[in-house]
Amino acid sequence: MKTRAGFIALIGEPNAGKSTLLNRMVGAKVSIVTHKVQTTRARIRGVAMEGDSQLVFVDTPGLFQPRRRLDRAMVAAAWGGAADADVVVLMIEAHRGITEGVERILEGLAEIGEGRTVALAINKIDRVQSEVLLSLTQDLNTRYNFAETFMISAERGHGVDDLRTWLAEKVPEGPWLYPEDQIADLPMRMIAAEMTREKLTLRLHQELPYQLTVETENWEDRKDGSAKIDQIVYVVRDGHKGILLGKKGETIKAVGQAARAELEEFLGRKVHLFLQVKVRPNWLDEAERYSEMGLEFKDGNV
Numbered sequence: 328m329k330t331r332a333g334f335i336a337l338i339g340e341p342n343a344g345k346s347t348l349l350n351r352m353v354g355a356k357v358s359i360v361t362h363k364v365q366t367t368r369a370r371i372r373g374v375a376m377e378g379d380s381q382l383v384f385v386d387t388p389g390l391f392q393p394r395r396r397l398d399r400a401m402v403a404a405a406w407g408g409a410a411d412a413d414v415v416v417l418m419i420e421a422h423r424g425i426t427e428g429v430e431r432i433l434e435g436l437a438e439i440g441e442g443r444t445v446a447l448a449i450n451k452i453d454r455v456q457s458e459v460l461l462s463l464t465q466d467l468n469t470r471y472n473f474a475e476t477f478m479i480s481a482e483r484g485h486g487v488d489d490l491r492t493w494l495a496e497k498v499p500e501g502p503w504l505y506p507e508d509q510i511a512d513l514p515m516r517m518i519a520a521e522m523t524r525e526k527l528t529l530r531l532h533q534e535l536p537y538q539l540t541v542e543t544e545n546w547e548d549r550k551d552g553s554a555k556i557d558q559i560v561y562v563v564r565d566g567h568k569g570i571l572l573g574k575k576g577e578t579i580k581a582v583g584q585a586a587r588a589e590l591e592e593f594l595g596r597k598v599h600l601f602l603q604v605k606v607r608p609n610w611l612d613e614a615e616r617y618s619e620m621g622l623e624f625k626d627g628n629v
């Protein structure tokens with residue numbers, strides 16, 4: 328049997344629908360999807376099988392204009408993922424068209440795209456008329472030499488199979504990179520931290536401090552089959568800690584319950600989850616926090 332395998336980077340502006348597409352392709356929830364932008368911080372990968380091909384997805388943080396150090400690390404990770412990939416898929420939101428952010432991504436692509444296979448996936452086609460779609464496709468294809476254009480709705484699943492079949496043909500011949508039954512190479516600690524962060528996002532909406540990170544400190548597989556997981560939520564200010572805890576600790580308790588329920592479903596076993604909120608004024612400048620998120624710490628002005 329001739330097998331194929333390769334890395335695929337999904338790039339696009341925040342909110343383009345990368346996580347939604349990844350979840351559809353991989354068929355399991357490995358990346359968090361919320362209505363908030365910039366939810367994807369780590370370079371999360373998922374693995375999909377399509378015939379004899381193995382597709383390894385790199386779900387990159389949204390590409391946006393970096394301002395702060397954390398932002399810059401996220402953008403560097405996104406481009407790093409694209410530069411390492413065998414195939415790049417640029418996701419554009421159909422109803423937003425060629426925004427300033429898209430312009431910048433096209434410029435970035437021109438730099439890394441040389442000799443690389445780059446596909447265009449126009450997402451959220453459920454939100455526009457077909458004429459708009461056609462002119463957007465034409466415009467984008469005059470701006471960059473895309474290998475193929477796909478019109479998709481990641482949410483509804485339209486066009487996703489075609490894209491996956493095409494990707495399966497484009498990845499290079501070679502042995503599979505991961506055992507077939509392994510859907511994601513993301514360490515479980517990180518998935519667990521992402522789940523808690525998702526629950527915090529859902530619970531706090533606008534109140535959620537941007538400067539917040541969740542880390543899994545300890546993971547213990549117990550003899551009785553259950554897992555004991557300790558996590559720390561880092562915030563930069565005392566006031567943020569108060570928001571997270573809520574009245575009599577109600578907020579963090581509800582978050583913990585929701586995260587535990589999802590973890591139990593994901594792992595198929597009992598979970599004991601312990602959350603702690605810590606104030607760490609400088610976590611945004613600490614190298615260790617970055618490596619926990621799979622990001623590279625870069626020196627420079629904040």
Ligand SMILES: Nc1nc2c(ncn2[C@@H]2O[C@H](COP(=O)(O)OP(=O)(O)OP(=O)(O)O)[C@@H](O)[C@H]2O)c(=O)[nH]1
Nearest residue numbers: 342343344345346347365366367389451480481482
């Ligand atoms: N109408 C519509 N909405 C979609 C579609 N695909 C994704 N969305 C929505 O768009 C929002 C953003 O989707 P995500 O998958 O989180 O986007 P992302 O690109 O991963 O975002 P970041 O993590 O911020 O980089 C979510 O509310 C999705 O439900 C689609 O095909 N149609």
